[in-house]
Amino acid sequence: xxxxxxxxxxxxxxxxxxxxxxxxxxxxxxxxxxxxxxxxxxxxxxxxxxxxxxxxxxxxxxxxxxxxxxxxxxxxxxxxxxxxxxxxxxxxxxxxxxxxxxxxxxxxxxxxxxxxxxxxxxxxxxxxxxxxxx
Amino acid sequence: xxxxxxxxxxxxxxxxxxxxxxxxxxxxxxxxxxxxxxxxxxxxxxxxxxxxxxxxxxxxxxxxxxxxxxxxxxxxxxxxxxxxxxxxxxxxxxxxxxxxxxxxxxxxxxxxxxxxxxxxxxxxxxxxxxxxxxxxxxxxxxxxxxxxxxxxxxxxxxxxxxxxxxxxxxxxxxxxxxxxxxxxxxxxxxxxxxxxxxxxxxxxxxxxxxxxxxxxxxxxxxxxxxxxxxxxxxxxxxxxxxxxxxxxxxxxxxxxxxxxxxxxxxxxxxxxxxxxxxxxxxxxxxxxxxxxxxxxxxxxxxxxxxxxxxxxxxxxxxxxxxxxxxxxxxxxxxxxxxxxxxxxxxxxxxxxxxxxxxxxxxxxxxxxxxxxxxxxxxxxxxxxxxxxxx
Numbered sequence: 001x002x003x004x005x006x007x008x009x010x011x012x013x014x015x016x017x018x019x020x021x022x023x024x025x026x027x028x029x030x031x032x033x034x035x036x037x038x039x040x041x042x043x044x045x046x047x048x049x050x051x052x053x054x055x056x057x058x059x060x061x062x063x064x065x066x067x068x069x070x071x072x073x074x075x076x077x078x079x080x081x082x083x084x085x086x087x088x089x090x091x092x093x094x095x096x097x098x099x100x101x102x103x104x105x106x107x108x109x110x111x112x113x114x115x116x117x118x119x120x121x122x123x124x125x126x127x128x129x130x131x132x133x134x
Numbered sequence: 135x136x137x138x139x140x141x142x143x144x145x146x147x148x149x150x151x152x153x154x155x156x157x158x159x160x161x162x163x164x165x166x167x168x169x170x171x172x173x174x175x176x177x178x179x180x181x182x183x184x185x186x187x188x189x190x191x192x193x194x195x196x197x198x199x200x201x202x203x204x205x206x207x208x209x210x211x212x213x214x215x216x217x218x219x220x221x222x223x224x225x226x227x228x229x230x231x232x233x234x235x236x237x238x239x240x241x242x243x244x245x246x247x248x249x250x251x252x253x254x255x256x257x258x259x260x261x262x263x264x265x266x267x268x269x270x271x272x273x274x275x276x277x278x279x280x281x282x283x284x285x286x287x288x289x290x291x292x293x294x295x296x297x298x299x300x301x302x303x304x305x306x307x308x309x310x311x312x313x314x315x316x317x318x319x320x321x322x323x324x325x326x327x328x329x330x331x332x333x334x335x336x337x338x339x340x341x342x343x344x345x346x347x348x349x350x351x352x353x354x355x356x357x358x359x360x361x362x363x364x365x366x367x368x369x370x371x372x373x374x375x376x377x378x379x380x381x382x383x384x385x386x387x388x389x390x391x392x393x394x395x396x397x398x399x400x401x402x403x404x405x406x407x408x409x410x411x412x413x414x415x416x417x418x419x420x421x422x423x424x425x426x427x428x429x430x431x432x433x434x435x436x437x438x439x440x441x442x443x444x445x446x447x448x449x450x451x452x453x454x455x456x457x458x459x460x461x462x463x464x465x466x467x468x469x470x471x472x473x474x475x476x477x478x479x480x481x482x483x484x485x486x487x488x489x490x491x492x493x494x495x496x497x498x499x500x501x502x503x504x505x506x507x508x509x510x511x512x513x514x515x516x517x518x519x520x521x522x523x524x
Contacts, residue, residue, distance in 0.1 A: 004275075007268040015268075036382035038268030044382035064290070064387065066282040067335040068274065076274030084283055084387075091383025096273050107290040123272060 003075040003119045011039040014053045020122045022115035027051035037091035058113035060087040062106045075119040083126055085111055098125040108134035141227035142360030143368045145174025145353030146481040152317045152346040155248045159191050162243035162349050163198050170351035175363045183208040183235030185222035189244045189469045208235040214514035217506030219474040221516045224373035226354035236356050243349030244469020266380055280510045282334040285421040288388050298439035300327035302420035303340050303463050305447035310460025312489040317344040318464040341420040343462035350474045366485040372403030372519030379512045387510035392503055395517040396430035403519035407431040411497045412483040414476035416504040417461040426503050449492040458492035473504035484522040498522045
């Protein structure tokens with residue numbers, strides 16, 4: 001078992017630093033302007049290796065979600081969810097919905113990233129924007 | 135582009151057991167190799183090309199080539215996870231056409247059950263330096279999560295239901311009941327599949343493939359050698375491979391790369407999807423089959439649920455017979471790498487050597503598709519078109 005691990009290669013360090021500041025930043029290509037995720041040395045559109053680390057709004061829409069009924073990690077006790085969110089800036093990220101859950105399908109529901117300590121590190125989680133319910 | 139030279143699959147062998155506590159991995163590799171050679175009517179001295187994946191112990195081909203005393207002119211250790219061995223068939227044909235080898239041996243063996251690594255879909259232990267892994271790693275995601283993500287999204291976009299996915303498992307169980315070596319031989323119903331425990335909602339335990347020890351091997355050779363042997367002729371007439379990833383976070387998770395490899399392989403073969411009599415489709419999970427049926431063109435995108443329903447995949451009565459050995463869902467998924475057994479069952483069908491209860495009548499054209507890696511985030515589909523030759 002063991003706890004889930006983060007990916008912390010050189011490209012990832014600025015992102016995790018931004019998560020520690022509770023304000024997610026992602027790379028934005030200086031050529032085409034596209035945000036990308038996961039962090040990568042070049043833009044997938046044009047292979048430009050120059051990017052700015054830019055804060056994202058943290059708002060987006062759930063595109064899919066799953067609920068684990070089986071334990072795989074010591075720091076994620078069932079039932080726990082993994083939720084794929086398409087950020088308003090474009091890229092799909094994976095996070096975990098916390099707090100109130102939408103009834104029925106979560107897909108299309110609006111969420112906003114929040115931050116909390118988890119397994120000795122800061123991580124982002126999603127809060128349902130009930131007032132913007134789909 | 136049409137092929138100018140066709141290679142043949144002259145030998146195919148699947149190890150009979152699904153649990154090997156008393157045999158080494160190297161021994162299983164050897165038994166698989168010798169079984170395929172015996173099937174072809176060739177000997178180890180005829181082999182001059184060797185294709186293996188990382189399941190072969192040692193560095194690349196080195197240890198097993200030494201263990202089998204191979205005298206090689208060519209080798210290839212392409213690793214695309216479960217589709218590796220499907221890719222190897224295509225690469226062997228290319229090597230043969232290029233004159234680099236005459237008799238190519240492809241092996242797979244593993245013993246995850248005997249080694250205590252068959253604990254269902256394991257937590258990920260990949261290299262944390264893997265750059266594209268950020269997508270799923272920190273949120274407690276295991277192997278099956280992305281498949282469940284795809285299934286949920288497919289349900290949302292197309293109205294696919296858990297009961298429809300269950301039909302994929304039901305068909306596999308109908309076939310596996312006739313396979314004495316199958317890991318799971320009991321017939322299951324739709325109700326039993328959707329009533330089995332949720333592992334990762336929306337996928338149930340019975341939506342998942344088995345984990346088995348075992349393996350198999352294939353012999354790919356030149357036309358003149360294949361024709362000198364006494365086995366029915368199975369010819370590779372089309373193939374395609376690709377990779378698909380996250381594209382910087384902009385991927386469409388309900389379309390796999392098989393949407394490219396299927397049409398490309400069919401075009402190379404000069405046949406249509408409607409001509410296919412039998413298909414081996416990688417069935418890591420029920421949703422994996424549904425996605426391939428759509429992406430390969432057996433049905434329109436979004437129609438997979440209806441296509442598989444009511445026994446749509448059962449040999450003899452369904453719309454298309456798939457995985458008549460019981461597939462990875464019921465028969466065999468050695469070392470979590472299903473591409474090998476997919477080719478072996480297609481060869482049986484084209485030879486007319488499948489179990490009589492599941493043999494497709496006059497099966498002269500088959501499609502094999504494997505999805506290595508994981509849907510949505512990183513995978514390598516590989517498609518083969520195989521025909522029975524006179």
